[in-house]
Amino acid sequence: MSVWPILDEAEMSDAAQAVIADIKATRNTEFINNFWRVLANDPALLARTWSSLKEVMAPGALDPLTKELLYVAVSIANGCEYCIRSHTAAARARGMSEAQLGELLAVVGMASETNRLATGLQVPVDDAFLASGDPAASREGD
Amino acid sequence: MSVWPILDEAEMSDAAQAVIADIKATRNTEFINNFWRVLANDPALLARTWSSLKEVMAPGALDPLTKELLYVAVSIANGCEYCIRSHTAAARARGMSEAQLGELLAVVGMASETNRLATGLQVPVDDAFLASGDPAASREGD
């Protein structure tokens, strides 16, 4: 049982229902997963979270599948079971193969291992890695 | 100052030098960053870590840039400054634009936010997300 109830749409406030309608339209599905149905108990939190997620996960300089892979990787590092499950499903829906998932897991595991080695040994950052990238410069190049 | 000294190659054991030579050959560079020069104090740890990293980061079902993006994302979630710096540099060297980095950061931030919301609310996983993927099935499809 979740900390807040899992709402059916009929139980939601008008403000929450409007957000749910936008989720359905954007995703072109009638299925609303539990995350949103629980967040709907707090319409302002629901609206802000969905608005941000919709913007962040939209196609851009990175394609939607790459974004889902990153989402899964971070969710593993943060230890969130719900998000691992929901975004693994989303990545599969966007075409992730099981071989790609295997390589994703290998990178997440490897990074976690070397993260701990570098931290445990307190390795100083090489000067060569300290340069700032300049987004404005690349914008000028467009 | 790191927990172990940053070794010059001349200070390394023969076993460590052999690993360093393979890193140079694989990466086609004379530059060896501090992580490896510190690990070289423990030749067995150096050899195993490099061998695994070389295998994991090689091109496969995921391309090398995507793997570097995943590495950066996990390093941020794990809070490893050295790895953030070294793999951001590696991702840029493989063609990551600053716009792509911006979107990567947005996904890492967004995932961390919703990870905490799902955990804080103890949202139960939807049945629809519980299916197992079957790598063997996709292998049979090759």
Added chain:
Amino acid sequence: MSVWPILDEAEMSDAAQAVIADIKATRNTEFINNFWRVLANDPALLARTWSSLKEVMAPGALDPLTKELLYVAVSIANGCEYCIRSHTAAARARGMSEAQLGELLAVVGMASETNRLATGLQVPVDDAFLASGDPAASREGD
């Protein structure tokens, strides 16, 4: 099944029973939650943990409800389901409204998002934020 059994009071050592009696007296309840009943397998660990918790959570410069809110927030960041559940219940018992919980979750999520952004971008701390606070100065002001 927990790593150690959930003990009934009759199964506990005298030392553990004395701690349980103090928990009941302090909280004015007969209900002892599983955390303490499992810790009771190690009476020294039980005694030290309860003694510290009792001191830390007592009213002081921060009121008990604020302390419970902080406890929930940290438990979410650390990913401890048991503690999220038990301290959400404790916060509600001290008067936390569901609207307050919603705002707590929003802050935890937002902080986790900007934590990752600041870490990922390796933003240097502003000089203006580096001043030390001096508790002794404020004590002198009493």
Added chain:
Amino acid sequence: MSVWPILDEAEMSDAAQAVIADIKATRNTEFINNFWRVLANDPALLARTWSSLKEVMAPGALDPLTKELLYVAVSIANGCEYCIRSHTAAARARGMSEAQLGELLAVVGMASETNRLATGLQVPVDDAFLASGDPAASREGD
């Protein structure tokens, strides 16, 4: 040196300057800390992050000081130096005493300790802690 340069306002895009202007107006200050000046390299990320933060940290069911205390606590748990520094400063500016900071630290430390004990012992959640709170019910009570 941060991953992106710390921009002066004159170096920012018009979109970024508009966000910075709103930060100044909302906070009634000319001081813009490095976090925003680095984020300004990605105007969309800057705009979304500020918009969310402004909404989340506004006075509501929790007062602004309590929100800052929660922000500091989460930033400690997540290990973000920048955020610890900036939000400790913000909390002091909103009236946090050093005695309150001491108690905050004590709660963060205590929660982290018991989080690990509960996780290490895999203590099952008590049925008494599983009830869902119902925000709608409390809204009806208004």
Added chain:
Amino acid sequence: MSVWPILDEAEMSDAAQAVIADIKATRNTEFINNFWRVLANDPALLARTWSSLKEVMAPGALDPLTKELLYVAVSIANGCEYCIRSHTAAARARGMSEAQLGELLAVVGMASETNRLATGLQVPVDDAFLASGDPAASREGD
């Protein structure tokens, strides 16, 4: 249900079966736990993970029980239920008493508490703690 199916040996590829055979021979048991049976869906990941684990956990400068204690402690800090369970079982099989487990938990909890205090207070490292250890020097002493 795991993200990949739990395979019986008959369902595994030849490469995976060879790894499983080595696990059985090394551990002198017919019992293969779920971790390996799930990893077997990706034979390369299975082979590399087992090869590394076998090397890392072998007797060396640290005895196998101490290594298992460290494994449990890290798994608690990382919040991995599966690993807490499997390595607590492994530590018990290597002779860990319940009193030792109690002290392990106490250290993990205490370290987590002081980790947060040192991080929250941003305590600078004492010069006395900055010396590098020199593994080569101790090798010369052999």
Added chain:
Amino acid sequence: MSVWPILDEAEMSDAAQAVIADIKATRNTEFINNFWRVLANDPALLARTWSSLKEVMAPGALDPLTKELLYVAVSIANGCEYCIRSHTAAARARGMSEAQLGELLAVVGMASETNRLATGLQVPVDDAFLASGDPAASREGD
């Protein structure tokens, strides 16, 4: 600069000085590291933290070196630079060799890698790992 000043003993309250005197006597040294000198700004927090640490790190079912190794491992997993440095120094002072440190790091890295794999794959715990240990039973055996 730390969040609270690093106090000389002459600047501490009488209560804090008494704790510092006990640290010196227990450790048989005049050296007091920064952690305690910063905590001394909050005498109650100082007293409680020292009292717990003294009890937890005393010889018991685990020897003091093993406890320090566990402390280092947890501090790496939690990402606390100060604690990594101070407890690596403490472990060396208790006889940890650099070869032992290398194996400790290997275990911490390996555990972090498999923690992520098990979490990412959501591997269910084997029934064989679910048995409770019973400290009382082993006490009866004394």
